[in-house]
Amino acid sequence: SQTIHQWPATLVQPVGSPLSLECTVEGTSNPNLYWYRQAAGRGLQLLFYSVGIGQISSEVPQNLSASRPQDRQFILSSKKLLLSDSGFYLCAWRGWAGAYNSPLHFGNGTRLTVT
Amino acid sequence: ILNVEQSPQSLHVQEGDSTNFTCSFPSSNFYALHWYRWETAKSPEALFVMTLNGDEKKKGRISATLNTKEGYSYLYIKGSQPEDSATYLCAFSRLTGGGNKLTFGTGTQLKVEL
Numbered sequence: 001s002q003t004i005h006q007w008p009a010t011l012v013q014p015v016g017s018p019l020s021l022e023c024t025v026e027g028t029s030n031p032n033l034y035w036y037r038q039a040a041g042r043g044l045q046l047l048f049y050s051v052g053i054g055q056i057s058s059e060v061p062q063n064l065s066a067s068r069p070q071d072r073q074f075i076l077s078s079k080k081l082l083l084s085d086s087g088f089y090l091c092a093w094r095g096w097a098g099a100y101n102s103p104l105h106f107g108n109g110t111r112l113t114v115t
Numbered sequence: 116i117l118n119v120e121q122s123p124q125s126l127h128v129q130e131g132d133s134t135n136f137t138c139s140f141p142s143s144n145f146y147a148l149h150w151y152r153w154e155t156a157k158s159p160e161a162l163f164v165m166t167l168n169g170d171e172k173k174k175g176r177i178s179a180t181l182n183t184k185e186g187y188s189y190l191y192i193k194g195s196q197p198e199d200s201a202t203y204l205c206a207f208s209r210l211t212g213g214g215n216k217l218t219f220g221t222g223t224q225l226k227v228e229l
Contacts, residue, residue: 044159044204044222046219104159104206106158
């Protein structure tokens, strides 16, 4: 069966520090991968998605970046965190591009607090 | 409609009540409409994925309908129970880009009281 791992679960970082959140998927090949963020009192905002290795679509201009160095690995990074980067970050996967009726499967999320 | 909109924002019902929420989305270039349930301290879980106009899906006491021509979907819960308390999210994707970009609404927060 397929599983998704996301870490760390919680993170407290000072403003200006770097960030690296990692997400890996097991049990499937060539998944679509997603990073979402929920800021306080708001809905799920799509940050990045990827349909294959090295293919990243960025949805919101920000100081975050994403990379997909391997088929089932998705990394969210920042060189210098801002206070506004605080929030709950969710990684998700779904079936290969073209599996139009495949739902999203979410990781357990990372609670990031920038101080 | 340019984005995904959900209403109401929150809802309090009594145990046993039936309820429904609305998800509105752009009707042009439609690809798929998803519904998710997000319970506190858990990750969102998929309820339904609907792709065809007129689709109706059912899972236990929860059902959903889809109208792609007018750009809305309804989620119904029959005989609400306290364990139904959660935030219900819909997400929409367009044909452009192969339907890979999934945009969420802000959700409807349901609280079922005894």
